[in-house]
Amino acid sequence: GQNIDQPTEMTATEGAIVQINCTYQTSGFNGLFWYQQHAGEAPTFLSYNVLDGLEEKGRFSSFLSRSKGYSYLLLKELQMKDSASYLCAVRSTGANNLFFGTGTRLTVIP
Amino acid sequence: DGGITQSPKYLFRKEGQNVTLSCEQNLNHDAMYWYRQDPGQGLRLIYYSQIVNDFQKGDIAEGYSVSREKKESFPLTVTSAQKNPTAFYLCASSISSRNEKLFFGSGTQLSVL
Numbered sequence: 093g094q095n096i097d098q099p100t101e102m103t104a105t106e107g108a109i110v111q112i113n114c115t116y117q118t119s120g121f122n123g124l125f126w127y128q129q130h131a132g133e134a135p136t137f138l139s140y141n142v143l144d145g146l147e148e149k150g151r152f153s154s155f156l157s158r159s160k161g162y163s164y165l166l167l168k169e170l171q172m173k174d175s176a177s178y179l180c181a182v183r184s185t186g187a188n189n190l191f192f193g194t195g196t197r198l199t200v201i202p
Numbered sequence: 203d204g205g206i207t208q209s210p211k212y213l214f215r216k217e218g219q220n221v222t223l224s225c226e227q228n229l230n231h232d233a234m235y236w237y238r239q240d241p242g243q244g245l246r247l248i249y250y251s252q253i254v255n256d257f258q259k260g261d262i263a264e265g266y267s268v269s270r271e272k273k274e275s276f277p278l279t280v281t282s283a284q285k286n287p288t289a290f291y292l293c294a295s296s297i298s299s300r301n302e303k304l305f306f307g308s309g310t311q312l313s314v315l
Contacts, residue, residue, distance in 0.1 A: 096244065100242075125304075127304075132290075132309070132311075133308060133309070134206075134292065134306035134307055134308045134309060135245075135292070135304075135306045136306070137303050137304065137305075140303070179244070179245070181245075188233070188250060188252060188258070188299040188300070189235060189247050189250055189260065189299075190304065191244075192237075192244035192245040192246075193244050194242060194243055194244045195244065
C-alpha cells in the first residue's frame with residue numbers, strides 16, 4: 093500500500109522561511125510532486141523530484157531523499173499570498189495516477 | 203487560453219437523483235482524471251482515462267460513472283448509489299498517463315439537499 097504523512101497546519105511570518113515536510117511509504121517509487129492549492133481553487137503544480145537532491149525554482153525549492161522516504165518543500169521570503177494548502181503526492185512504478193497526502197495548510201501572518 | 207473547465211461551480215443533488223459534472227479541456231491531453239476532495243483527507247481518485255473510449259476505476263469508483271467519447275470531455279455522473287456525495291470534485295488532465303504534471307480544473311462543490 094501507500095502512505096503519505098505531512099503536518100496538518102503550519103504558521104509562519106511574512107518574509108521568513110518555512111519548510112514543509114513529507115514522508116512517504118510506497119512500493120516502487122517513481123516520483124514525488126508538490127502542488128499548491130488555495131481554498132476552493134484548483135491545485136497548481138509546484139515541483140517534481142525523482143532523483144535525490146534539491147530542485148530550486150525561484151522562492152520555492154523541493155528536496156528528496158529516496159532512501160529515507162522523505163521530501164520537503166522550502167518557501168523563502170514568504171508572502172501573504174503563500175497562505176494555501178501544500179499537497180505532497182507520490183507516483184508508484186507502473187501506476188497511472190498520483191497518490192496524494194492530506195495536505196499542509198500554511199498560514200502566513202504579518 | 204488553454205485549460206480545463208469544470209461546471210457548474212456549485213451543484214445540489216436531491217435524494218435519489220443522478221447528477222453530472224462537466225469537465226472539458228482544450229490542452230490536447232490524452233489522460234484525464236476525476237478526484238474527490240474531502241476535508242482532512244487527501245485527493246482520492248475516482249476514475250481516470252488514458253485515451254478516448256477507455257477509462258479505468260480508481261480507488262473509490264463505487265456510485266460513480268464516466269464516459270470518454272471525445273478527447274476533450276470527461277463527464278462524471280454521481281449516481282443515487284453514492285450515499286455520501288457531498289465533496290469537492292476536481293477534474294485533471296495530463297499529456298499522457300505517464301506524464302508527471304497534472305493540470306486541474308477549478309472544481310465543483312456538490313452538496314446534498
